[in-house]
Amino acid sequence: MSEMSELIxxxxxxxxxxxxxxxxxxxxxxxxxxxxxxxxxxxxxxxTVAVPEELGGSGGDYEDALSIVRLASRFSAPVxxxxxxxxxxxxxxxxxxxxxxxxxxxxxxxxxxxxxxQEGNGWIVTGRAKNVPWGRFAKKLVVLGEASEGGALSVLxxxxxxxxxxxxxxxEARDQVVFNQVFIPECTIIPVDKIKYEExxxxxxxxxxxxxxxxxxxxxxxxxxxxSKERSQFGRPIHRFQAIQHHLALLAGEAAAAGIAASYAIxxxxxxxxxxxxxxxxxxxxxxxxxxxxxxxxxxxxIGFTYEHILHHNxxxxxxxxxxxxxxxxxxxxxxxxxxxxxxxxLWPLITGVKNNxxxxxxx
Amino acid sequence: MKALQIPVVExxxxxxxxxxxxxxxxxxxxxxxxxxxxxxSWLSGYSAEFSKDMGRRGWIGMTWPKKYxxxxxxxxxxxxxxxxxxxxxxxxxxxxxxxxxTGPLLLKYGTxxxxxxxxxxxxxxxxxxxxxxxxxxxxxxxxxIQTRAMKVDKGWILNGSKTWTSGxxxxxxxxxxxxxxxxxxDNRHSGMSQLILDLKAPGVTIRPIHLMTGEHHxxxxxxxxxxxxxxxxxxxxGNGWAQGMAELAYERSGPERILSTYPLLNELTNILIEQGxxxxxxxxxxxxxxxxxxxNMSLGIAQLLEExxxxxxxxxxxxxxxxxxxxxxxxxxxxxxxxxxxVNSESLIEKYLAQxxxxxxxxxxxxxxxxILRGIIAKGVIQQ
Numbered sequence: 001m002s003e004m005s006e007l008i009x010x011x012x013x014x015x016x017x018x019x020x021x022x023x024x025x026x027x028x029x030x031x032x033x034x035x036x037x038x039x040x041x042x043x044x045x046x047x048t049v050a051v052p053e054e055l056g057g058s059g060g061d062y063e064d065a066l067s068i069v070r071l072a073s074r075f076s077a078p079v080x081x082x083x084x085x086x087x088x089x090x091x092x093x094x095x096x097x098x099x100x101x102x103x104x105x106x107x108x109x110x111x112x113x114x115x116x117x118q119e120g121n122g123w124i125v126t127g128r129a130k131n132v133p134w135g136r137f138a139k140k141l142v143v144l145g146e147a148s149e150g151g152a153l154s155v156l157x158x159x160x161x162x163x164x165x166x167x168x169x170x171x172e173a174r175d176q177v178v179f180n181q182v183f184i185p186e187c188t189i190i191p192v193d194k195i196k197y198e199e200x201x202x203x204x205x206x207x208x209x210x211x212x213x214x215x216x217x218x219x220x221x222x223x224x225x226x227x228s229k230e231r232s233q234f235g236r237p238i239h240r241f242q243a244i245q246h247h248l249a250l251l252a253g254e255a256a257a258a259g260i261a262a263s264y265a266i267x268x269x270x271x272x273x274x275x276x277x278x279x280x281x282x283x284x285x286x287x288x289x290x291x292x293x294x295x296x297x298x299x300x301x302x303i304g305f306t307y308e309h310i311l312h313h314n315x316x317x318x319x320x321x322x323x324x325x326x327x328x329x330x331x332x333x334x335x336x337x338x339x340x341x342x343x344x345x346x347l348w349p350l351i352t353g354v355k356n357n358x359x360x361x362x363x364x
Numbered sequence: 365m366k367a368l369q370i371p372v373v374e375x376x377x378x379x380x381x382x383x384x385x386x387x388x389x390x391x392x393x394x395x396x397x398x399x400x401x402x403x404x405s406w407l408s409g410y411s412a413e414f415s416k417d418m419g420r421r422g423w424i425g426m427t428w429p430k431k432y433x434x435x436x437x438x439x440x441x442x443x444x445x446x447x448x449x450x451x452x453x454x455x456x457x458x459x460x461x462x463x464x465x466t467g468p469l470l471l472k473y474g475t476x477x478x479x480x481x482x483x484x485x486x487x488x489x490x491x492x493x494x495x496x497x498x499x500x501x502x503x504x505x506x507x508x509i510q511t512r513a514m515k516v517d518k519g520w521i522l523n524g525s526k527t528w529t530s531g532x533x534x535x536x537x538x539x540x541x542x543x544x545x546x547x548x549x550d551n552r553h554s555g556m557s558q559l560i561l562d563l564k565a566p567g568v569t570i571r572p573i574h575l576m577t578g579e580h581h582x583x584x585x586x587x588x589x590x591x592x593x594x595x596x597x598x599x600x601x602g603n604g605w606a607q608g609m610a611e612l613a614y615e616r617s618g619p620e621r622i623l624s625t626y627p628l629l630n631e632l633t634n635i636l637i638e639q640g641x642x643x644x645x646x647x648x649x650x651x652x653x654x655x656x657x658x659x660n661m662s663l664g665i666a667q668l669l670e671e672x673x674x675x676x677x678x679x680x681x682x683x684x685x686x687x688x689x690x691x692x693x694x695x696x697x698x699x700x701x702x703x704x705x706x707v708n709s710e711s712l713i714e715k716y717l718a719q720x721x722x723x724x725x726x727x728x729x730x731x732x733x734x735x736i737l738r739g740i741i742a743k744g745v746i747q748q
Contacts, residue, residue: 218365225745245742246735252745253685256368256678260664261657267372283653328650335649336642339633347633348451348626351656353375354383357391 005064008049012068015040020075022310028078029171033137038079042100047084051092056099062089066211066266073215076313078172080104080134082208086201087142090153094190103155104138106177107131107201107325113194114145114179116152122185123147125156128178131324135175136163144197151194157184168324170316203274206282206325207265213285213321214262216314217255220296223311224251227300238299247295254292258285276338283331289318367677367748370664379444386448389421393454401453403719404624407530407726408581409455412489418456419489424463428471433484439670443663447619453627453716457531462486462493465615466539469558473599473607478560482537494532496540496561496585497608499525504736507552507605511542511587513559519593520544520559522567525586530730532570532583538563540587541604556604560596567591577707577722609676615731617665617679621686622658624727625693628716629655632697635713644700651689651696658686677744680737687727687734694720 019037028034041047050065051057069082080102087103106129114127129135129143141156156179164176225248228239238244265281293315297304304311322328342350349355393399393414402409418424426442428434449456467486470478485491502508511524522542532538538561545555563570567590573582599607629651636645661682668675694705694717703711705718728734 218368221365221368221745225748229746239742239746242735242739246738248745249681249684249738249741252365252368252741253681255365256370256661256681257657257685259368260370260372260660261653263370263372264656264660277656280653280656283650284657287650287653329646331653332646332649333642335652336645339637339645339649339652340640340642342633342637344634344638345630347630347652351652351659352383352447354380357384357388 005060005067008046008060008064009067009071011044012041012046012071015044015046016071016075016077020072020077022313025076025078025310025313026307028173029167031136031165031173034078037077038102041079041081047081047100048088048098050085051088051098055092055095056097057088057092062270063266066208066269069208070211070215070218070262073212073317074219074314076170076216076317078134080138082205082212083133083138086204086208087140087155089204090142090197090201091155091188094153096155096188096190101139102134102137103140103142104133104135105201105205106141106143107198107205109143109145114143114154116145116147116154116189118147118189119183120185122183123154123187123189125154125179125182125184125187128176130176131166131168131174132177134173135177136165136173141177144192144194144201146194147189147191149191151192151197153190153192153197155188157187160184168320170313170320172317172320199274202325203278204269206331207269207278209321209325210258210265210278210281210285211262213289213318214255214258216318216321217258217285217288217292220292220311220314220318221248221251221255223304223314224248224296224299227304244299247299251292251295251299254288254295258288258292261285261288276335279331279334282326283328283335286322286326286328286331289322293318365745365748367744368681370661370678371667373440373660373663373667375440375444375663376438379441382441382444383448386423386445387452389417390449390452390454393417399455401627402455403453403627403716404723404726405453405627406450406456406460406620406624407730408457408579408719408723409453410457410531410534411455412458412534414455415458415489415492417489418459419487422487424459424489425467425483425487428467428483428487432471432479433487434467435487439666443619443666447623447659450619450623451626451630458492458534459486459489460620461495461531461535462491464618465495466493466537468614469539469598469607472610473558475595477595478598482560491537492531492535494529494535494538494563494583494585496526496529496538498528500527503528504733506541507556509541509543509556511540513542513544513557513592515544516591519591520597522559522561522587522590522592525584527573527582527584529583529585530581532563532585533572533580535563537561538585539598539608541608544601544604553605555602557601558598558604558607559592560598561587561590561592562596565590565592575722576725612676612679612732614669614679616683616737617662617669617675617686619659619662621683621727621731622655622662622689624687624690624723625716625720626655628697628713628720629693631713631716632693632700635701641700647696647700651693654689654692658682658689662686677741680732680740680744683731684728684734684737684741690720690727691724694724 045058048057162178261281268275268277513520544557
């Protein structure tokens with residue numbers, strides 16, 4: 001983390017506490033955009049962290065940005081901060097200046113790639129993207145597709161797109177975005193290797209989602225601990241019961257495991273944006289989500305099962321996010337591909353990152 | 365939560381050569397038939413010769429000062445040695461306890477005389493220690509120990525017994541936790557002391573307690589008016605509880621809480637790759653994500669301990685999760701390959717599977733049961 005990070009985290013924490021309240025999160029679920037929250041984040045330069053200042057960013061590194069993402073998820077911030085980060089980083093990488101606009105990113109295009117045809121000073125776009133995070137609120141969509149020259153990374157103004165609203169099980173907007181021969185003037189189209197960028201975008205999204213899940217797990221642990229101290233039954237706070245203590249210990253274990261897995265994934269990202277650490281982390285953190293959410297609900301009992309209580313802000317997100325950008329079964333396959341390349345007894349070298357001794361040819 | 369934050373550790377490049385050196389060393393021992401790898405080798409793999417060889421290489425007492433026979437190496441190198449040994453299933457049980465906890469204990473609390481006498485012998489792989497904690501009526505409730513030492517001229521007279529003592533039959537000494545003052549109901553942890561006991565001393569009787577497999581690792585030790593000279597008391601008389609507990613974090617988060625059944629996982633992976641069994645390899649991939657996470661936790665805690673950060677709570681957490689993981693490996697393996705576990709089998713996987721299943725009950729008991737650990741973890745997070 002850079003030097004500015006401590007300061008950023010502290011001030012960002014205040015922004016989330018003030019503008020990503022329970023009411024704001026609940027209203028977002030009803031379709032109301034968290035306008036004040038986004039404006040504040042923009043005002044403080046938070047949405048452009050890890051983009052160099054000469055490209056309109058706030059500077060800082062990926063670790064700074066991902067610490068903010070982790071924090072945002074503790075407050076269930078109903079804005080596409082992770083998506084905007086990823087989009088901004090990709091654009092900055094190609095020398096495109098960034099702004100504070102709300103961006104989102106599409107990874108599912110219904111089997112058909114987006115098509116871009118140049119016409120005059122603009123492009124004609126056709127394509128359908130599914131499960132676009134916060135699509136209805138975003139100004140622009142970053143999506144890969146095909147131009148006549150080959151693969152292209154595009155930044156599409158969403159004004160003329162058709163939006164079919166949908167939600168994930170946490171009530172977060174996951175919309176269909178449809179472009180049917182839409183002409184977009186002055187649209188950014190960057191030629192890229194599509195296969196390579198598909199992978200990059202998937203891994204970036206899996207990384208941010210892993211970090212968000214680690215944040216949510218931290219928070220459900222805190223909620224469960226606080227509740228177990230406040231709630232009394234049989235004349236004593238319930239954390240005094242061994243059965244509850246065991247729940248808390250298991251929950252703490254999953255939160256800690258998710259935390260360290262996320263940290264290693266973040267650490268690897270700087271050097272390799274499609275690292276095996278990201279795959280391992282998403283796999284392990286998905287598992288943590290599935291184990292931890294039911295424990296938290298068991299500790300909080302009936303109250304945690306209500307809309308009134310905030311536990312569901314985190315637990316429903318955990319259940320939704322573990323399925324986004326690769327379930328356990330998807331990432332298992334990615335790791336398996338690496339295993340298949342191994343020679344006998346090379347699992348340990350894979351885990352430690354140190355190859356075995358070269359077999360020496362005996363000279364007699 | 366702050367208390368659960370574990371740092372990312374980047375292993376220094378120099379450790380890579382060390383790893384290759386260790387792997388070559390072990391491979392040569394296996395090839396020449398001198399050792400036979402097995403699961404849970406830090407408890408059940410005993411070879412005095414192998415321990416001596418490790419001592420000659422400087423792989424015991426690696427971090428200790430040179431004046432006491434140590435190597436003054438960084439603790440991360442010791443970590444590398446231990447995990448490489450365990451992953452290979454090498455027979456490290458002989459020196460394990462002495463290297464892991466007796467050495468650090470003596471370095472911290474021992475007298476100069478004790479350090480000069482014991483540490484070089486331990487580092488040479490010639491002096492083995494057994495743990496002297498549990499008693500028939502003091503298991504999870506360790507503070508209930510009854511073994512007592514009475515002050516006499518120039519020493520102590522020890523009476524009582526210890527149980528579940530792994531390796532007492534091949535060890536030379538034991539660090540015995542005993543009462544040197546009567547039990548105080550208001551302060552259960554007071555009045556205990558640690559004595560270095562010569563297991564060959566008159567009045568010491570060692571009897572085997574065979575494991576359910578018939579193997580001999582456990583023992584009970586009886587003390588019948590055993591004389592322990594003053595200069596074999598460790599640290600401060602009456603401070604035994606605190607001295608003993610401080611070392612538990614090292615004991616609980618080390619690689620031996622994750623890798624006890626690793627040789628089985630390796631063999632399973634070998635077989636599935638050879639079969640091209642993608643479906644089953646996916647299950648292995650899941651295990652690898654857990655192992656990767658646990659190892660990173662363990663490494664991070666090793667660094668915290670090095671920095672002097674109290675880590676008893678997260679160390680307990682690693683042990684609880686790590687030992688459960690060790691038990692999971694045979695459970696998953698048996699469903700992925702059609703083999704029959706047998707300790708006498710010629711096939712490695714059948715042998716490792718049998719060893720793993722039969723040793724597995726011990727994983728979540730030794731060094732603090734999961735139930736006790738979860739109590740420590742819960743109290744730790746509640747206090748935050």
